[in-house]
Amino acid sequence: MGKSAKDTVLRILEENRGDFVPGSKLTGDIGVTRSAVWKAVCELREAGYDIEAVPRRGYKLSNKCDIISVQGIATYLDNRNVSDRIAVYDELESTNRTALTGIITGLTDKEIIIAKKQTAGIGHGGRSFKSPEGGIYMSIILSDVSAKNMTAASIGEKVRTAIEKVTGKKAELDSSSNSIFISGKKVVGVMTEYLADLETGEKKNYVIGIGIKIKGIKKNRMIAEIINEFVL
Numbered sequence: 579m580g581k582s583a584k585d586t587v588l589r590i591l592e593e594n595r596g597d598f599v600p601g602s603k604l605t606g607d608i609g610v611t612r613s614a615v616w617k618a619v620c621e622l623r624e625a626g627y628d629i630e631a632v633p634r635r636g637y638k639l640s641n642k643c644d645i646i647s648v649q650g651i652a653t654y655l656d657n658r659n660v661s662d663r664i665a666v667y668d669e670l671e672s673t674n675r676t677a678l679t680g681i682i683t684g685l686t687d688k689e690i691i692i693a694k695k696q697t698a699g700i701g702h703g704g705r706s707f708k709s710p711e712g713g714i715y716m717s718i719i720l721s722d723v724s725a726k727n728m729t730a731a732s733i734g735e736k737v738r739t740a741i742e743k744v745t746g747k748k749a750e751l752d753s754s755s756n757s758i759f760i761s762g763k764k765v766v767g768v769m770t771e772y773l774a775d776l777e778t779g780e781k782k783n784y785v786i787g788i789g790i791k792i793k794g795i796k797k798n799r800m801i802a803e804i805i806n807e808f809v810l
């Protein structure tokens with residue numbers, strides 16, 4: 579299925595964030611009419627995107643706008659092709675649960691599952707993980723080959739590195755809980771689950787669940803930096 583005009587307009591605006599994009603460029607790149615572009619812009623505005631429209635200058639996405647989207651994440655990825663393997667949801671019960679179900683049923687080709695909100699987030703030991711809007715809730719699916727040399731600690735270290743890169747602050751990893759702290763405050767929880775063959779015990783797939791609650795963080799960049807760390 580091809581990309582919608584709204585998705586393509588958002589991609590171009592994200593790639594030129596803070597700068598005006600002429601309407602002629604949007605119509606030319608997408609191959610649609612000006613009215614179709616305007617309709618796409620209106621739909622994006624309704625979804626919460628701050629887009630300025632100025633005659634003879636075009637459209638501009640505000641630098642302050644930080645809604646999680648595949649297009650927004652893609653602008654920070656080392657390999658933009660990875661964006662085809664990302665799924666973003668407004669709400670899920672649990673990103674890990676969705677990822678595990680996708681593996682079992684074989685009904686998904688997405689390896690990064692992201693939700694803006696979780697209604698039944700799960701932490702270590704089956705404890706409830708509160709997941710209100712404003713945080714980052716994501717799961718990464720890794721094959722046994724991709725995760726062959728990884729440990730819970732090395733996975734946590736990759737996430738810690740990404741946190742420091744984006745925030746510019748010193749982050750500390752508590753290896754006993756795989757939680758990450760900044761200035762003594764827990765800001766990230768990391769939980770790894772896996773599926774295994776019951777007969778051989780061979781581990782088939784790993785699902786890394788990551789929950790981040792840091793005020794003011796650039797969410798799309800944060801998600802991309804974590805993905806970059808795992809070199810998917």
